[in-house]
Amino acid sequence: MPRTAKSKGCPLCGKPSHPDHAPFCSQGCKDRDLLKWLGDGYRIPGPPVDDQDPLGRVDSEEGES
Numbered sequence: 001m002p003r004t005a006k007s008k009g010c011p012l013c014g015k016p017s018h019p020d021h022a023p024f025c026s027q028g029c030k031d032r033d034l035l036k037w038l039g040d041g042y043r044i045p046g047p048p049v050d051d052q053d054p055l056g057r058v059d060s061e062e063g064e065s
């Protein structure tokens with residue numbers, strides 16, 4: 001059993017984490033992780049269901065009659 005369970009290292013690149021940037025190894029990895037989270041947040045503005053629903057309804061109604 002390895003005794004290094006305490007210091008897991010940088011979650012991004014696996015290098016030993018730096019006390020100044022814990023749990024990351026450097027400011028670069030810290031920034032990258034932050035950007036990753038920000039990017040994920042901005043990528044979920046909500047699907048444009050409102051624009052597609054009326055179109056689908058009109059299409060199916062026209063096809064029936």
Ligand SMILES: [Zn+2]
Binds near residue numbers: 010015029
């Ligand atoms: Zn790193």
